Amino acid sequence: MLFSQQFFYLLIGLGVLFGLPAFWLFCRGMWPVMTEKSRAAASRGLLVNFLIGVPVFALTLTLLIRGGKTGQVGGIIGVAVASLVAIWGLAGLTGLALHIGGRLWPGCTGDEAWRALWRGGLVVAGVLAIPFIGWYVLFAVLLAIGLGIRVRMWFLRVPQLEPQPASVAAPVSTPAPLPAAASPLPANAPPLPQAVA
Secondary structure (H helix, E strand, O other): OOHHHHHHHHHHHHHHHHHHHHHHHHHHHHOHHHHHHHHHHHOOOHHHHHHHHHHHHHHHHHHHHHHHHOOHHHHHHHHHHHHHHHHHHHHHHHHHHHHHHHHHOOOOOHHHHHHHHHHHHHHHHHHHOOOOHHHHHHHHHHHHHHHHHHHHHOOOOOOOOOOOOOOOOOOOOOOOOOOOOOOOOOOOOOOOOOOOO
């Protein structure tokens, strides 16, 4: 194997390890309600999500193959549709990454919930970085799970999140003044020197 091929595989692995968690954090930042719905769908069983996603995956693969047989324009349309469906499925995996991160690091809640997504995303991306099995088999399985999560989200009711305004700062509390009778100096201490103006 040439060094250029090894370097190419290294770049693919680094792209998966850094790109997917960043994509999932982007989804969390842009669509928090969608992320919570996908987390709820992911927490209801991976096998069901996989079985729901397999027909969508098979249909997309069929469109890609048929599009390639119809000529150059059909191939371009097939690749475009398959790419959009893959991005849609990867967005569904945001819920899986958030679910895994929440189970492995249960302390990441509230304002720290993004850390659970980031860490869970690194776990899922690490699984996808396993040579050959992760690149092909597990990627197809996880993509089918992501598609199943997205389809299942249509039928879920999740409470709406309250958006937090970014421009409003938290009120700063000032310490209470000391009572006038309480002095930090003992009663027999000499007076403090006064500053000369």
